[in-house]
Amino acid sequence: MKMRTKLVSILSIAVFAAPLTSYSAQGNAENGKKIYDKRCVWCHGEGGAGDGPAAERVNPAPRDFTSGMYKIKTTPFDEVSPKDEDIFRMISDGMPDSSMPPWKDMLSEPERWDLVAYVKKFAGLENPKKELDFSKQIKTSAESIERGKKLFLDRCTECHGEAGKGVAIKKLKDDLGFRTWPRNFTKPWAFRASNDPKDIFARMSVGIPGTQMPSFADPASKKKLTDEERWDVANYVSSLADSTKEVKAENTVVKASRIEGELPSDPSDPKWKEAEPSSFFLVPQIIGQERFFTPSNNSITSRAYYNDKDISILIEWDDRTASVPGDPKAAEIAEGEVSPDAVAVQFPVTIPLEMEKPYFGHGDAAWPVNIWYWNTGQDGVAQVTKLLNATGFAKKDERDPAKAGLATKGVYDKGTWRVVMKRPLVTAEKDKDIQFVEGRFTPIAFAAWDGTNGEKGSKHTMTTWYWILLKPKAGMSVYFIPLLVAGLVVGAELLWLASARKKKSS
Ligand code: HEC
Ligand code: HEC
Incomplete structure (x- = not known):
């Protein structure tokens, strides 16, 4: 309420000021209302x-x-109004990693300008009197990035963490009292605007109104940075993007390379760096009983190796907190109780080979899946490995992972979990365990739990079905059954949820 009163007084002053900016387009608010009421x-x-x-x-x-508050604007911190172009951009491109969708494929350009005109009316926003000055931009270079890094470590790490991954150092709330998370700079696609230096410069200069992200151009701030310094930091932040975490639409397969000799079973083994990464989006589970819409993990990366005996799968994901129950730091950051961080991979027990034998008997989901599960364990004493078989919604069977030869190990380092899961390619219980065959595409799905974010049981994030392929030796044929994907996705997602729900507090 306080904020709003302040805004109104600034707005009433703004009414008397003539706009400096000229607009490329002026929308029709009346038409904007029609679209708004529908969309x-x-x-x-x-x-x-x-x-x-x-x-x-x-x-x-x-x-x-x-x-009248807008987060992504290119007018100075002490100027309330955004430019029309700012509003137009957010409507067109949406705000990634929030529920604000992009509209540029749904609505024409004139329609989007009409919306700008209408949306501004709600607060009677006037045109801005000032805009940000981008003219002193410093082109990126090793020197600029180095200077920026020093300033970053001094000014930004208290919220964004040393590695810029947004690890939770303190509990941040927005002006409405909701939990906010500082951006993870290694994932450029999860920026509300973008990680182009110009955009980062703008966010640092303006701050993000309504959140704890401050302006570093405000002369009243002890942390003020000069224009040049802000460009250096922007170049550094932009350089933190990590392309291995990028989710690419065409990337649907974890490709396991064959190696001779021992497979890496430690997540820190340098051999992993040479394995090809595949990244997938994690989305909140929203079908099960306990819905939740505020996930903190949004992508997961996997790599794999195999040899003549075993398969070893590395699963990596950024998590702002190492949630180990019993850890006081985790308790301080958590929403309520701390559950262990966890990850799981899921496979069908048998890979269907022919369309003539429908995989889903009579429309019920009575086919088994194999779940390999890892969590941090209580009090950091011993990590937990579980092997589960789920058969339809009705039954979940917990088995001895050691008997199947399943071993896991997890390591947390500067905002990233790395967990290795290793198992023999074939096991004794062929009717219960997935048997890996060179050259065959095997369905695989992932799930992750952030225990500091209240995630446990059916409250977690997950991927849809992808594939894991044991890349065959040259000359060997590859089996691919793409027709089954659709059926597997629907059926298995339901199973996944059913089995996760039963795990309850595991
Ligand atoms: C599914 C929910 C949803 C729908 C539908 C939606 N929005 Fe949004 N919108 C949001 C959320 C959430 C935010 C705030 C994101 C944030 O704060 O990071 C937002 C923010 C905005 C902003 C603020 C940008 C800024 O810089 O602060 C504008 C403008 C906007 N929406 C316009 C629209 C228009 C116009 C439509 C219809 C064409 C629309 N939205 C439809 C969820 C939605
Ligand atoms: C007091 C905490 C705090 C400090 C200090 C801080 N930030 Fe932020 N920052 C945040 C929060 C919170 C958000 C997310 C705001 C939101 O919810 O949209 C954020 C978001 C951002 C974004 C958003 C980009 C986008 O498009 O989504 C950028 C860029 C950014 N910060 C850069 C910086 C830089 C550079 C520094 C140091 C000069 C810094 N921040 C210091 C809290 C902080």
């Missing part, structure tokens, strides 16, 4: 107060347009 009300609400029917379920909350 935007669900989240932003009929009156623009951010209180649509879906609002309750999303974090961050949909913008309350009556507040």
